[in-house]
Amino acid sequence: MSETPEYTPPTVWTWSKDNGGRFANINRPISGATHEKALPVGRHPLQLYSLATPNGVKVTVMLEELLALGHAGAEYDAWLIRISEGDQFGSGFVGVNPNSKIPALMDYGGPAPIRIFESGAILLYLAEKFGAFLPTDTATRAECLSWLFWQMGSAPYLGGGFGHFYAYAPMKIEYAIDRFAMEVKRQLDVLDRRLADHDYLAGSDYSIADIAVWPWYGGMARGLLYDAGEFLQVQDYVHLQRWTDRIAQRPAVRRGRMVNRVMGEPASQLHERHDAGDFLTRTQDKLEAAD
Numbered sequence: 001m002s003e004t005p006e007y008t009p010p011t012v013w014t015w016s017k018d019n020g021g022r023f024a025n026i027n028r029p030i031s032g033a034t035h036e037k038a039l040p041v042g043r044h045p046l047q048l049y050s051l052a053t054p055n056g057v058k059v060t061v062m063l064e065e066l067l068a069l070g071h072a073g074a075e076y077d078a079w080l081i082r083i084s085e086g087d088q089f090g091s092g093f094v095g096v097n098p099n100s101k102i103p104a105l106m107d108y109g110g111p112a113p114i115r116i117f118e119s120g121a122i123l124l125y126l127a128e129k130f131g132a133f134l135p136t137d138t139a140t141r142a143e144c145l146s147w148l149f150w151q152m153g154s155a156p157y158l159g160g161g162f163g164h165f166y167a168y169a170p171m172k173i174e175y176a177i178d179r180f181a182m183e184v185k186r187q188l189d190v191l192d193r194r195l196a197d198h199d200y201l202a203g204s205d206y207s208i209a210d211i212a213v214w215p216w217y218g219g220m221a222r223g224l225l226y227d228a229g230e231f232l233q234v235q236d237y238v239h240l241q242r243w244t245d246r247i248a249q250r251p252a253v254r255r256g257r258m259v260n261r262v263m264g265e266p267a268s269q270l271h272e273r274h275d276a277g278d279f280l281t282r283t284q285d286k287l288e289a290a291d
């Protein structure tokens, strides 16, 4: 194992603002708002405040899937929250999500507004509200929720663990990369074995479990996360690859990936979505051409 500088933790940890990490400008040891800023509200009952990271994409895919099924009540406004600029610490956003992380959803459709934060809770809320993508028989529903909560518990090791130390930490720490690479490969194997004899995670039907897992583990399977496809030999997980490709082809998934996206081809970026027609008229290539 390679040498890393010795570090003896002091008795009491103190915050050093310039710790040099990739997210030093937004990371703080306290919660709450840093500035007053109201959130915009559009014309639909569902107001989403998000960014097209894997956690954000789960919700825009779900909303596009609901619309594709014919649930007109799932029409939504999606507002861009630029987390690298600290939008998640505005007072309005903190009012929707006290945890200051995207995605966050407001539902103005009932007698009183309802806030929902945590992507898994948002998927479950929408699935129950519209009666879709959540199996109704007890056993399959339990399987679906098990994989949904598996994702919520597992992805932090993929993103905050492996991704952070492999791609973002200011120094390469062999111990940390080894530990999390092993865990991520174990997780990929868990999925691969499940998908060896099931079309989808909950069984034979596509569900919120797939919608939650695909942006993280499908992204990893396609080598899109942390440029780590070769390092983790993701092509070896053949059942995961089959499932990933199949879901990637869904039109709602293609649309959902574009919403609140600020990277990649301008034609793939729809910074804000207020209407189904925005996919045709308001992607960045179109807006830039009109300028």
Ligand SMILES: N[C@@H](CCC(=O)N[C@@H](CS)C(=O)NCC(=O)O)C(=O)O
Pocket: 026, 053, 054, 055, 056, 083, 088, 100, 101, 102, 103, 117, 118, 119, 120
């Ligand atoms: N468990 C949360 C995680 C959300 C999360 O980590 N969001 C990240 C982007 S993927 C974020 O908003 N980070 C901003 C920050 O940490 O300040 C969920 O699934 O909704």
